[in-house]
Amino acid sequence: MAWAAAAQQKxxxxxxxxxxxxxxxxxxxxxxxxxxxxxxxxxxxxEGLSAPAxxxxxxxxxxxxxxxxxxxxxxxxxAKGWFIKTKAVAVKPEVAAPIVVTTTQAPxxxxxxxxxxxxxxxxxxxRATTLLPSAKTLKRQAMVQQDSLVGEDITHFPALNLAxxxxxxxGITINREWGEGRQISLRGLSAxxxxxxxxxxxxxxxxxxxxxxxxxVSRTRAFDFNIxxxxxxxxxxxxxxxxxxxxxxxxxxxxxLHTAKxxxxxxxKTSISAQLGSNSNTQSTDPRFSALFSHxxxxxxxxxxxxxxxxxxxxxxxxxxxxxxxxxxxxTDNSTTELQNLLDSGELWFPRGQRFSVWExxxxxxxxxxxxxxxxxxxxSLVLDWMHGTLENQLSEHHxxxxxxxxxxxxxxxxxxxGDKEVVYASYQNASWRNENREDxxxxxxxxxxxxxxxxxxxxxxxxxxxxxxxxxxxxxRLLKLNIEAKHKANIITDFTQDAFYGRSYSPDFDVTAxxxxxxxxxxxQSNFIYSSFDNAKxxxxxRLSDSKALLFGVHHKKFSNSGFEQEASGFPLNSATPANQxxxxxxxxxxxxxxxxxxxxxxxxxxxAVQSFYxxxxxxxxxxxxxxxxxxxxxxQTNAVYLLYQSDYQLAGSPLRSSLGxxxxxxxxxxxxxxxxQPTGIKRRYSGYLPSLDLAYEFAEDLIWRTGLSxxxxxxxxxxMAFSVNVSQTSLGENDIGQISTGNPELQxxxxxxxxxxxxxxxxxxxxASVAVFYKNxxxxxxxxxxxxxxxxxxxxxxxxPAGKTVxxxxxxxxxxxxxxxxxxxxxxxxxxxxxxxxxxxxxxxxLANYTWADGTTLYPNVENSGEDQRxxxxxxxxxxxxxxxxxxxxxxxxxxxxxxxxxxxxxxxSGSIDDDERxxxxxxxLDFSAYYRLNQHIKLNLxxxxxxxxxxxxxxxxxxxxxNSTYSGRTYMxxxxxxx
Numbered sequence: 001m002a003w004a005a006a007a008q009q010k011x012x013x014x015x016x017x018x019x020x021x022x023x024x025x026x027x028x029x030x031x032x033x034x035x036x037x038x039x040x041x042x043x044x045x046x047e048g049l050s051a052p053a054x055x056x057x058x059x060x061x062x063x064x065x066x067x068x069x070x071x072x073x074x075x076x077x078x079a080k081g082w083f084i085k086t087k088a089v090a091v092k093p094e095v096a097a098p099i100v101v102t103t104t105q106a107p108x109x110x111x112x113x114x115x116x117x118x119x120x121x122x123x124x125x126x127r128a129t130t131l132l133p134s135a136k137t138l139k140r141q142a143m144v145q146q147d148s149l150v151g152e153d154i155t156h157f158p159a160l161n162l163a164x165x166x167x168x169x170x171g172i173t174i175n176r177e178w179g180e181g182r183q184i185s186l187r188g189l190s191a192x193x194x195x196x197x198x199x200x201x202x203x204x205x206x207x208x209x210x211x212x213x214x215x216x217v218s219r220t221r222a223f224d225f226n227i228x229x230x231x232x233x234x235x236x237x238x239x240x241x242x243x244x245x246x247x248x249x250x251x252x253x254x255x256x257l258h259t260a261k262x263x264x265x266x267x268x269k270t271s272i273s274a275q276l277g278s279n280s281n282t283q284s285t286d287p288r289f290s291a292l293f294s295h296x297x298x299x300x301x302x303x304x305x306x307x308x309x310x311x312x313x314x315x316x317x318x319x320x321x322x323x324x325x326x327x328x329x330x331x332t333d334n335s336t337t338e339l340q341n342l343l344d345s346g347e348l349w350f351p352r353g354q355r356f357s358v359w360e361x362x363x364x365x366x367x368x369x370x371x372x373x374x375x376x377x378x379x380x381s382l383v384l385d386w387m388h389g390t391l392e393n394q395l396s397e398h399h400x401x402x403x404x405x406x407x408x409x410x411x412x413x414x415x416x417x418x419g420d421k422e423v424v425y426a427s428y429q430n431a432s433w434r435n436e437n438r439e440d441x442x443x444x445x446x447x448x449x450x451x452x453x454x455x456x457x458x459x460x461x462x463x464x465x466x467x468x469x470x471x472x473x474x475x476x477x478r479l480l481k482l483n484i485e486a487k488h489k490a491n492i493i494t495d496f497t498q499d500a501f502y503g504r505s506y507s508p509d510f511d512v513t514a515x516x517x518x519x520x521x522x523x524x525x526q527s528n529f530i531y532s533s534f535d536n537a538k539x540x541x542x543x544r545l546s547d548s549k550a551l552l553f554g555v556h557h558k559k560f561s562n563s564g565f566e567q568e569a570s571g572f573p574l575n576s577a578t579p580a581n582q583x584x585x586x587x588x589x590x591x592x593x594x595x596x597x598x599x600x601x602x603x604x605x606x607x608x609x610a611v612q613s614f615y616x617x618x619x620x621x622x623x624x625x626x627x628x629x630x631x632x633x634x635x636x637x638q639t640n641a642v643y644l645l646y647q648s649d650y651q652l653a654g655s656p657l658r659s660s661l662g663x664x665x666x667x668x669x670x671x672x673x674x675x676x677x678x679q680p681t682g683i684k685r686r687y688s689g690y691l692p693s694l695d696l697a698y699e700f701a702e703d704l705i706w707r708t709g710l711s712x713x714x715x716x717x718x719x720x721x722m723a724f725s726v727n728v729s730q731t732s733l734g735e736n737d738i739g740q741i742s743t744g745n746p747e748l749q750x751x752x753x754x755x756x757x758x759x760x761x762x763x764x765x766x767x768x769x770a771s772v773a774v775f776y777k778n779x780x781x782x783x784x785x786x787x788x789x790x791x792x793x794x795x796x797x798x799x800x801x802x803p804a805g806k807t808v809x810x811x812x813x814x815x816x817x818x819x820x821x822x823x824x825x826x827x828x829x830x831x832x833x834x835x836x837x838x839x840x841x842x843x844x845x846x847x848x849l850a851n852y853t854w855a856d857g858t859t860l861y862p863n864v865e866n867s868g869e870d871q872r873x874x875x876x877x878x879x880x881x882x883x884x885x886x887x888x889x890x891x892x893x894x895x896x897x898x899x900x901x902x903x904x905x906x907x908x909x910x911x912s913g914s915i916d917d918d919e920r921x922x923x924x925x926x927x928l929d930f931s932a933y934y935r936l937n938q939h940i941k942l943n944l945x946x947x948x949x950x951x952x953x954x955x956x957x958x959x960x961x962x963x964x965x966n967s968t969y970s971g972r973t974y975m976x977x978x979x980x981x982x
Contacts, residue, residue: 014057014058014059014062014459015057015058015459015460015544015547016056016057016546016547017034017054017055017056017057017058017063017547018054018055018547018548019031019051019053019054019055019063019067020053020651020654020656021050021051021052021053022050022051023046023049023050023051023702024046024049024050024051024067024068024071025043025046025049026051026699026702027051027067028041028046028051028067028084029137029140029141030656031060031063031064031067032081034547035060035063037060037081037082037378038081038082039075039081039082039083039084040078040081040082040083040084041083041084041085042085045073045084045085045086049071050070051067051070052066052067052069052070054066054067061075061077061082064082068084072086072087073085073086073087074086074087078266081378134150135147135148135149135150135153136763136768136769136833138150138237139761139769140705140761140763142239143243143647143658143660143695143697144239144240144241144242144243144246144695144707144709144757145239145240145241145707145709145757145759145773145775146237146238146239146240147169147170147171147237147238147240147831148235148236148237148238149165149166149168149169149235149236150234150235150236151234151235154230154231154233154234154236155230155231156895156897156931156933157886157897157899157929157931158897158899158929158930158931158945158946158947158975159230159945159947160179160180160181160311160947160973161180161181161225161226161227161228161229161230161365162181162225162226162228162229162230162232162233162257163180163181163182163183163184163225163226164180164181164230164947165230165236166181166184166225166236166238166255167181167184167884167901168849168884168886168899168901169238169851170773170829170830170831170851170852170853170884171186171187171238171240171829171851171853171882172184172185172186172238173185173877173879173882173903173906174903175214175877175922176954176970177209177214177226178313178315178359178361178363178970179279179313179315179947179948179970179971179973180226180947181225181226182207182209182224182225182226183222183223183224183225184223184225184255185252185877185878185879185906186238186240186252186253186255187240187252187253187775187825187827187829187853187855188825188827188853188855188856188857188875188877188878188879188880189251189252189777189825189857189875189877189878190222190875190876190877190878191220191221191222191223191877192220192221192222192715192718193250193251193252193715193751194222194223194250194252194253194254194255195247195249195250195253195254195255195715196223196254196255196257197247197254197255197256197257198257198259198387198448198470199257199258199259199385199387199448199450199452199468200256200450200452200466200538201448201450201466201468201470201534201536202247202249202470202534202536202558202560203223203446203448203470203472203534204221204223204470204472204532204534204562205223205224205225205227205228205389205444205446205472206218206224206444206472206473206474206530206532207224207226207227207391207393207442207444207474208393208442208444208474208476208528210359210361210393210395210397210438210440211359211966212729217474217476217528217530218474219530219564219718219719219720219723220718220719220720221715221716221718221719223255224444226391227365227389227390227391227444227446228365228367228389228446229288229290229307229309229365229367231273231290231292231305231307231367232259232305232307232367232369232387232389233257233258233259233260234258234259234260234264235256235258236255236256236257236258237255237256237258238253238254238255238256239253239254239255239256240252240253240757240773240775241253241695241709241711241755241757241775242691242693242709242711242712242713242755243645243660243662243693243695243709243711244643244644244645244662244663244664244691244692244693244711245540245552245554245643245645245662245664246664247556247558247641248641248664248666248689248691248713248714249713249714249715249716250713250715251713251714251715251751251753251755251777251779252715259305259369259371259385259387260292260294260303260305260369260371261301261303261371261373261383261385262294262295262296262301262302262303262371262372262373263296263301263373263375263381264294265294265296267296268294268295268296268982269292269293269294269295269303269981269982270291270292270293270294270980270981270982271290271291271292271979271980271981271982272290272291272292272979272980272981273289273290273291273977273978273979273980274287274288274289274977274978275287275288275289275943275945275975275976275977275978276288276975276976276977277311277945277973277974277975277976278973278974278975279311279312279313279314279970279971279972279973279974280951280971280972280973281313281314281315281316281969281970281971282312282313282314282971284311284312286309286310286311286312286975287308287309287310288307288308288309288310288311288975288977289306289307289308289309290305290306290307290308291305291306292304292305293305299374299375299376299377300372300373300374300375301371301372301373301374301375302370302371302372302373303369303370303371303373304368304369304370304371305367305368305369305370306366306367306368306369307365307366307367307368308365308366308367309363309364309365310362310363310364310365311362311363311365312360312361312362312363313359313360313361313363313970313971314358314359314360314361314597314970314971315358315359315968315969315970315971316356316357316358316359316597316598316599316968316969317356317357317502317953317966317967317968317969318354318355318356318357318501318502318503318504318600318964318966318967319354319355319356319357319399319965319966319967320351320352320353320354320355320503320958320963320964320965320966321351321352321353321355321401321965322351322352322916322917322920322958322963322965323349323350323351323352323422323916323917323958323959323963324349324350324352324915324916325346325347325348325349325350325420325915326346326348326349326350327343327344327345327346327348328406329343329350329405329406329407329408330343330406330407330408331343331407331408331409332407332408332409332429333409339408339410339411342411342413343408347420347421348411348413348421348422348423349420349421349422349423349961349963350405350423350426351402351423351494351496351503351964352916353401353402353403353434354401354402354494354503354505355399355400355401355402355505356399356400356504356505356598356600356601356603357397357398357399357598357966357968358397358398358399358595358597358598359395359397359968360395360396360397360398360597361393361394361395361396362393362394363391363392363393363394364390364391364392364393364394365389365390365391365392366388366389366390367387367388367389367390368387368388368389369385369386369387369388370385370386370387371383371384371385371386372384378456379455379456380453380454380455380456381453381454381455382451382452382453382454383451383452383453384449384450384451385448385449385450385451385452385468386448386449387446387447387448387449388445388446388447388448389444389445389446389447390443390444390445390446391443391444392441392442392443393440393441393442393443394440394441395438395439395440395441395442396437396438396439396440397436397437397438397440398436398437398595398597398598398605399434399435399436399437400433400434400435400505400512400598400601400603400605401433401434401435401436402428402431402432402433402434402492402494402505403431403432403433403434403485404430404431404432404487404488405426405428405431405432405492405494406428406431407428407429407430407431408426408427408428408429409427409428409429409491410426410427411423411425411426411427412424412425412426412497416961416962416963417961417962418960418961420959420961422961422963424495424496424497424500425493425494425495425496425497426493426494427491427492427493428491428492428493428494429491430488430489430490430491431488431490431491431492432485432486432487432488432489432490433485433486433489433490433492433507433510433512433518433603434483434484434485434521435483435484435485435512435518435603435604435605435606436481436482436483436605437481437482437595437605437606437608438479438480438481438482439478439479439480439608440476440478440479440480441476441477441478442474442475442476442477442479442528443474443475444472444473444474445471445472445473445474445475446470446471446472447470447471448468448469448470448471449468449469449470450466450467450468450469450470450536451466451467451468452464452465452466452468453465453466459544460543460544460545461541461542461543461544462541462542462543463539463540463541463542464538464539464540464541464542464554465538465539465540466536466537466538467536467537467538468535468536469533469534469535469536470533470534470536471531471532471533471534472532472533473529473530473531473532474528474529474530474531475528475529476526476527476528476529477527477529477622478525478527479525479526479527479528480523480524480525480526480608480612481522481523481524481525481526482520482522482523482524482605482606482608482611483520483521483522483523483524483606483804484518484519484520484521484587484592484604484605484606485518485519485521486510486512486517486518486519487519487521489510489517490507490509490510490512490517491507491508491509491510492505492506492507492510493505493506493507493508496964500964501923501953501955501957501964501967502953502964502967503964504600504601506601512601512602512603512604513594513602513603513604514604515587515588515589515592515604518587518592518604519585519586519587520573520585520586520587520606520611521585521804522570522571522572522573522574522804523570523572523573523611523612523615523617524568524569524570524572524804525567525568525569525570525572525620525622525626526566526567526568526569526622527566527567527568527622528564528566529564529565529566530562530563530564531561531562531563531564532560532561532562532719533560533561534558534559534560535557535558535559536556536557536558537556537557537558538554538555538556538557539554539555540552540553540554541553541554548648548649548650549646549647549648549649550646550647550648551644551645551646551647552643552644552645552646552647552662553642553643553644553645554642554643555640555641555642556639556640556641556642556643557639557640557641558637558638558639558640558641559636559637559638559639560636560637560638560639561634561635561636561637562634562635562636562719562723563633563634563635564631564632564633564723564725565627565628565631565632565633566627566628566631566727567622567623567624567626567627567628568622568626568628568800568801569620569622569626570800570804571800571804572615572617573585573615578615578616578617579615579616579617580614580615580616581614581615581616582615587606590607590610591606591607591610591611591614592604592605592606592607593605593606593607628801629675630674630675630725630726630727630728630797630801631725631726631727632674632675632725633672633673633674633723633724633725633744634671634672634673634674635670635671635672635673635719635722635723636670636671636672637668637669637670637716638668638669639666639667639668639669640666640667641664641665641666641667642664642665643662643663643664643665644662644663645660645661645662645693646660646661646662647659647660647661652698652700653700655698655699655700655701656698656699657696657697657698657699658696658697658698659694659695659696659697660693660694660695660696661693661694662692662693662694663690663691663692663693664690664691664692664693665688665689665690665691666688666689666691666714667686667688668686668687668688668716669684669685669686670684670685670686670687670722670746671683671684671685672722672723672724672744672746673724674723674724674725674744675724675725675726676724681724682724683724683746683747685746685747687749687750689712689714689752690712691711691712691713691714692710692711692712693709693710693711693712694709694710694711695707695708695709695711696708696709703762703763703764704760704761704762704763705760705761705762705763706758706759706760706761707757707758707759707760707761708756708757708758708759709755709756709757709758710755710756710757711754711755711757712752712753712754712755713752713753713755714750714751714752714753715750715751715753716750716751717748717749717750717751717783717817718783718817720742720744721744721745721748721783721817722744722745722746722748723744723746724744724746725743725744726741726742726743726795726797727741727742727743728740728741728797728801728802728803728812729741729742729803738789738810738811738812738813738915739792739802739803739806739810739812739813740812740813740815741795741797741812741813741814741815742814742815742816743814743815743816744816744817745816745817745818748781748783748817748818748819749781749819750781751779751780751781751782751783752779752780752781753777753778753779753780754777754778755775755776755777756775756776756777757773757774757775757776758773758774758775759771759772759773759774760772760773764834767834767835767837768832768833768834768835768847769831769832769833770831770832770833770834771829771830771831772828772829772830772831773828773829773831774826774827774828774829775825775826775827775828775829776824776825776826777824777825777826777857778822778823778824779822779823779824779825780822781819781820781822782819782820782821782822782823782859783817783818783819783820784817784818784820784859784860784861784862784910784912785815785816785817785818785909785910785911785912786815786816786817786818786862786863786912787813787814787815787816787863787866787911787912787914788813788814789811789812789813789814789866790811790812790814791808791809791810791811791812792806792807792808792809792810792811792812793808793809795812795814813911813914815911815912818862820859820860820862821859821860823857823858823859823860823875824857825855825856825857825875825878826855826856826857827853827854827855827856827857828853828854829851829852829853829854830850830851830852830853831850831851831852832848832849832850832851833847833848833849833850834847834848835847836848845889845890845891846887846888846889847887847888847889847890848885848886848887848888849884849885849886849888849899850883850884850885850886851883851884852881852882852883853881853882853883854880854881855878855879855880856874856878856880857874857875857878858872858873858874858875859872859873859875860872861873861910861912862912863912864910864912864918864919865914865915865916865917865918865959866914866915867918871910871918873907873910873919874906874907875907876906876907876908876909876910877906877907877908878906878907879903879904879905879906879924880904881902881904882901882902882903882904883901883902884899884900884901884902885899885900886898886899886900887899892935893934893935894932894933894934894935895932895933896930896931896932896933897930897931897932898928898929898930899928899929899930899931900926900927900928900929901926901927901929902924902925902926903924903925903926904924905921905922905923905924905957906921906922907919907920907921908920908921908922908956909921916958916959917958917959917963918959918960919959919960920956920957920958920959920965921956921957922954922955922956922957923955923956923957925952925954926950926952927947927948927950927952928948928949928950929945929946929947929948929949930944930945930946930949931943931944931945931946932944939980939981939982940978940979940980941978941979941980941981942976942977942978942979943975943976943977943978943979944974944975944976945973945974945975945976946972946973946974946975947972947973947974947975948970948971948972948973949972951969951970951971951972953967953968953969954966954967954968954969954970955967
């Protein structure tokens with residue numbers, strides 16, 4: 001590094017500047033952007049001040065002094081940048097007047113820090129100043145449409161993980177797991193369309209849901225944000241429009257996650273936070289801890305941060321496993337011809353298997369980041385970043401379901417809005433109770449290491465280079481499922497008359513908590529493994545052609561791999577592989593237990609450990625011999641890309657206009673290997689494309705910016721869609737239920753999009769901003785699922801994969817992804833951030849954050865509900881309306897926020913060929929959260945958070961007729977803690 005050290009000794013370089021006369025605040029913003037150094041100042045000092053036009057060759061210090069020359073201000077050099085303050089004035093000493101100290105004195109004005117690394121966080125004595133960009137400054141400086149969260153913007157909102165923090169950004173909605181966010185939708189497009197970077201490098205995070213209705217194990221490109229705590233990151237940028245210097249892949253946008261670096265602070269930094277939480281469904285005590293330690297030694301710095309949390313969750317509810325139109329049921333009394341005729345009509349829709357369900361979890365989340373940074377001067381920085389994240393889930397599931405309900409005593413039906421006859425009350429004779437419980441351990445492990453260099457080689461040339469690797473592994477080594485049943489033993493009543501989305505089933509003459517009548521049905525073992533990795537290399541150049549023109553160009557290389565497999569062993573205790581007591585299905589008291597975790601009902605379930613022991617399966621472990629060949633896949637992609645971007649600054653009608661015109665070329669080599677018709681197979685493909693972009697930002701009035709962007713982008717298909725693999729669903733089925741099998745399609749073309757974005761932004765000095773944005777995307781090669789029905793025996797799959805109760809002579813729905821026609825999405829966003837400082841005291845400490853998004857996009861789905869007809873429906877994950885509203889009150893000593901987030905209903909999927917529904921999706925929800933803090937002193941702060949205050953019920957519906965599928969409560973979460981900063 002001799003050459004970097006030498007650079008420290010050289011004098012300031014001179015270059016030509018041409019700055020127009022303008023408000024001083026705008027001039028300093030332009031100055032900071034050009035010289036890439038931070039400025040710290042009291043914004044009140046600049047109010048009403050102007051800067052003169054400056055033309056000529058200057059060093060950075062000389063230019064800054066020229067801008068300040070007409071005012072009683074001076075720039076004091078700091079280790080990084082300058083501190084601007086009022087010039088000291090010598091005065092004649094006088095007898096000091098007594099000073100009356102009151103408790104109503106206004107707090108010191110915050111110090112604004114602007115530049116590429118700058119901040120609006122107030123300085124406090126004996127605490128390191130954070131040299132991070134304020135979110136408003138980042139938005140204003142960006143060439144693309146962008147929203148950011150910085151520093152305390154991330155942690156001031158109540159959040160259980162990173163997804164909950166992102167929720168506050170306009171255009172973002174989240175789906176939830178156990179009451180906390182997991183994946184995001186951006187501007188109406190589902191998580192697969194959003195690309196995620198960690199410290200400038202593309203990454204993937206993979207976890208799972210215990211619910212089949214929520215997709216179970218993720219085999220997509222969607223990033224699971226629940227792996228990480230919010231405290232690991234100090235800057236999040238959401239880029240909603242595309243520019244050629246961005247990596248391709250995110251039609252919806254790109255989320256840039258940044259962990260802290262030592263030189264993000266102007267000195268040593270220590271922060272420690274500890275919390276205790278609880279959830280109303282569990283009444284547990286859940287610890288949460290985070291810490292950050294950073295230190296600078298002249299031109300070298302080191303930082304480490306760690307977060308750890310343990311959380312107990314319980315999500316309970318009522319489930320129907322969807323509805324089906326049936327005609328094979330019988331009236332128990334042959335003389336009731338009216339009832340029998342109704343049953344024979346084929347017009348009645350019955351819940352396939354109404355059940356009470358509980359999903360319990362012991363969650364353990366760990367995150368660690370580290371950074372070593374060498375920065376001898378403002379011209380050079382070398383950073384080694386490392387990050388590790390682990391999310392462990394110890395799950396248990398409990399279900400009590402109605403099965404074999406073919407004999408009907410009586411029923412009540414109602415007509416839906418679409419004319420369907422839905423059975424909302426039925427009394428069944430000789431039906432079955434099937435009680436299932438599962439044990440599941442899974443873990444998601446994320447690791448990343450990267451080396452990044454940023455060098456201002458000359459006054460005109462900057463070079464950035466990055467090399468790194470990230471991996472995301474999902475392991476589910478053990479999933480164990482046990483079913484016991486009372487086969488044709490009970491009269492059962494299923495009732496939806498009191499609550500159409502929360503049915504209840506019960507037996508008037510059968511005790512579901514007693515052992516009589518129950519036998520073992522089956523015992524099932526499964527494991528899942530998914531491994532993903534990225535290798536990234538980037539080299540970017542920024543060459544200043546003149547003071548107002550620049551040429552940016554670069555090369556990117558990326559290798560991505562994704563592989564996985566499943567293992568399974570089923571059919572116990574009837575199959576011949578059962579080590580002991582094969583075929584003995586009777587239960588004894590020591591092999592059952594009473595489950596009372598659902599507030600609506602207690603029931604008997606099998607004792608998994610005791611039943612395993614009885615059948616000699618206590619030490620059973622799945623091995624390579626249990627691997628399902630059709631589930632084995634290996635997907636690889638290698639992409640090389642180059643880009644060229646021309647940026648220029650103009651004066652149009654006396655106001656600054658920034659432009660950026662670019663072109664990106666990418667070339668991808670893809671290979672997919674797996675099994676088809678039980679034979680190893682593979683495919684290799686290559687595709688490439690040109691992605692142009694044009695962005696304009698015009699400040700046609702002071703603090704008023706108009707933006708527009710035109711671009712092309714692309715998104716690669718989901719990983720499961722590209723893989724040679726077959727998945728046979730093991731969901732418990734009734735006698736008349738049709739099994740589900742899904743396959744991949746490596747021949748899929750990537751999505752392509754033509755994009756138009758426009759925005760108007762108004763900045764209110766230090767009081768906030770208002771913006772309106774519109775967007776339109778035309779998407780080619782949209783991917784939909786097509787389904788056909790085939791006999792299992794025709795598929796070439798082994799009988800060992802059949803779900804319990806099915807044979808090779810049964811019909812299955814075979815679904816696979818296919819490219820469809822072009823589709824489009826359009827919408828607009830409104831956003832307001834405003835300190836209400838114009839109100840009289842004490843209300844002048846109030847503020848409001850509000851945003852609203854409207855989006856509309858449809859695509860053509862084939863053979864909807866096996867009708868042979870194609871129908872236009874909304875994109876999966878698209879909520880037509882969403883909004884966030886936050887009211888806050890903040891002083892130097894304490895503050896509080898109450899925040900609400902609304903998400904309109906949305907579709908999760910349209911399964912071509914399904915006879916049960918034409919779509920599935922979630923009802924609208926409104927979540928209410930609260931947070932508050934109180935500073936004991938400048939170092940110690942108490943905080944309180946409350947999440948999901950109204951205990952919202954999540955309602956998954958089946959069919960556009962709006963039938964109940966799955967309704968759950970995740971409870972209210974409360975956290976109290978203390979934070980110390982030095």
